Amino acid sequence: MFARSCCRCVARARLQSRPAQLSVARAQARHYATSPGAPTQAASKTGILAPFERIRNAKSRIFLSTLYIGKSERELIETLQEALRLNPELKLSILTDCLRGTREAPEPSCASLLAPLVAEFGADRVEIRMYHTPNLTGLRKKYIPKRINEGWGLQHMKLYGVDDEIILSGANLSTDYFTNRQDRYHLFKSKRVTDHFYNIHHGVSSLSFLVTPSDEPAGFTLAWPATNATSSPLDDPRAFVRGATSVLRPLLTAPQPQPSDHRQPRPPSTLDDTRVYLLGQMTQITTSPDPATELPVITSILTRLADPAYAASSWTFTAGYFNPAPSLTKLLLATASSSHNVVITAAPEANGFYRSPGVSGLLPDAYTLLAKRFVHAAHHGGRAADITLKEWRNGTVGQSGGWTYHAKGLWVAIPGDEAVGPSMTVIGSSNYTKRSYSHDLEVGALIVTRDVGLKRRLKGEQEWLQEHARAMTREDFATNERRVGLKVRIAMWIVSLVGGAL
Structure with missing residues (x-):
């Protein structure tokens, strides 16, 4: 009763998957496995969550939403390259924050690290997007120091999806998070959960700048594709918010799903x-x-x-x-x-x-x-x-x-x-x-x-x-x-x- 009353305001509920708790300091993974459509019994499995191994074995899709990827995170990039080379059907989508991901430019940055993936595998297989807040434009953006401008709004989601599994976390994809930063990681083995978060990832990507490789000193350019769902937040912040609302509201307020088949009895x-x-x-x-x-x-x-x-x-x-x-x-x-x-x-x-x-x-x-x-x-x-x-x-x-x-x-x-x-x-x-x-x-x-x-x-x-x-x-x-x-x-x-x- 407590949980039911507290969650009535949640428009979208999904069945459980297996949260997997990981720390590099201690292998402490927690898993819940589900079949789509109904709650299932929790199970557990102890072991280290291996994001690189999951990426390497990806079959159809990899989507990563993060604040930033460390500019020297070569192991992750090499793992993504390996996965894309092994499987020509695999597609990769990465979403980061624009302010944080370009802060060091024209010096090496998150954007310059990722742009070569597009050059090697093509825009039909690799998409790099960077979200820019509509709250930091004009004089604000010009004069507020880059080290603190993230206080005006960020793409802060942490979604690490591979095929039909997803890790929810508070951690970014950077060396310190893999070595000496304490955080939490939960693995959900559920296509419905993964699809839900993929749709949010895709929706925010359609409201973000596209990163393309460039011969310019920064190594990349940012473009606002005509296919985006609304106008650029730098050109018309209010119009951007109106367009973003039309994209995101259906994703955040979809009706609660029901079990896929009530006719099939399941053990109590x-x-x-x-x-x-x-x-x-x-x-x-x-x-x-x-x-x-x-x-x-x-x-x-x-x-x-x-x-x-x-x-x-x-x-x-x-x-x-x-x-x-x-x-x-x-x-x-x-x-x-x-x-x-x-x-x-x-x-x-x-x-x-x-x-x-x-x-x-x-x-x-x-x-x-x-x-x-x-x-x-x-x-x-x-x-x-x-x-x-x-x-x-x-x-x-x-x-x-x-x-x-x-x-x-x-x-x-x-x-x-x-x-x-x-x-x-x-x-x-x-x-x-x-x-x-x-x-x-x-x-x-x-x-x-x-x-x-x-x-x-x-x-x-x-x-x-x-x-x-x-x-x-x-x-x-x-x-x-x-x-x-x-x-x-x-x-x-x-x-x-x-x-x-x-």
């Missing part, structure tokens, strides 16, 4: 075991009424947890960049859960912007300030005993053995789950920030399960992500080394003033 053990509700958030480029599903679903879940009947429930919330949307912060603090509620975020030394040059180097302190405010709010709201904020740190960014923390998600254990593990988790690209819900393009999934084995693995995931995390108190944030200077506060104010968001 395979029914209603695990369900996946597919989420999307593209508020910046869709007109009212907003078809987004992620924020409404999370809001519904947390609102229900405020009911005293759920005092025995618990939750874990994590975001590498700690800046939850104000509405989510209020809801987390208002839950009735009486114990074992945890927030996990990156310590400054585990933040990817730690000691970064320029304005972006202020970001770790900005997130520290926001975490401090949350801890103080929990204390003043009488929640200090049952809500704990933990900072994750494994070494120091930039030093030998140092890791960054980039995981994001929500786990909920309702009354009765205590001994086994949570029955819900949210996986996806969103950082759950104001920017995620107002500026960026995000996708994800809510997984709801009755399967005891899966609950135990989700519990293990929560515990595993806390292995390098320590609880923070008001006293910790009051120390000299954790005090945030005036320049950080001013920078946060300026970003907000000119229309950006952290």
Whole structure:
């Protein structure tokens, strides 16, 4: 009943697949297999998720949506080339963000890394697209530094599809994510789930610039094909949003599918075991009424947890960049859960912007300030005993053995789950920030399960992500080394003033 009421606002629901949880630090894959049309029993398989091997063995399609691909990610490019050479029927589609993917140009960039794939295999087999926000044009684009202009909107989806399987993640395709960056990965073995996300990938691609190889110093050019669904966001941002709405609304609000054949009986053990509700958030480029599903679903879940009947429930919330949307912060603090509620975020030394040059180097302190405010709010709201904020740190960014923390998600254990593990988790690209819900393009999934084995693995995931995390108190944030200077506060104010968001 809890899950059903929380998910009524999800227009598109798909049956479960197998979320596979992977970290390079620890092989901990989680799988759910499904046949299209009905919920099926969860199963598990332990092993390392091998994205390169999946790509190498692709038969019909590879589609990758990511913020960027690291400019030196030669192994991935070589694997894509190998797959395309082995199978002449294989087609490749890659979608990245334009601002992030061209930031270094005319020096080597994501765009210059990918353009040669088109030159070698042809535009009929390889398509490289780059999405550009309609929120950064004219003088804004001219004067806002490239290192922080992503605060005005990004293609932030992380979709890694091969044939009829897809990985949902919060990770980009870059060396640090494969080696020393903590994140989450879930593998769905379901054609219907994969097709749904492919349609979203394709829809956003039709609203994006086309990358073509060029002899120019940058190594590529950006074109706006006449076949695109609307006008360029740089030429007419308002017309772009209207056109984007017509493309994306049907994809985000399609009716809930029904089992393919009710006439065929299935064993009771395979029914209603695990369900996946597919989420999307593209508020910046869709007109009212907003078809987004992620924020409404999370809001519904947390609102229900405020009911005293759920005092025995618990939750874990994590975001590498700690800046939850104000509405989510209020809801987390208002839950009735009486114990074992945890927030996990990156310590400054585990933040990817730690000691970064320029304005972006202020970001770790900005997130520290926001975490401090949350801890103080929990204390003043009488929640200090049952809500704990933990900072994750494994070494120091930039030093030998140092890791960054980039995981994001929500786990909920309702009354009765205590001994086994949570029955819900949210996986996806969103950082759950104001920017995620107002500026960026995000996708994800809510997984709801009755399967005891899966609950135990989700519990293990929560515990595993806390292995390098320590609880923070008001006293910790009051120390000299954790005090945030005036320049950080001013920078946060300026970003907000000119229309950006952290």
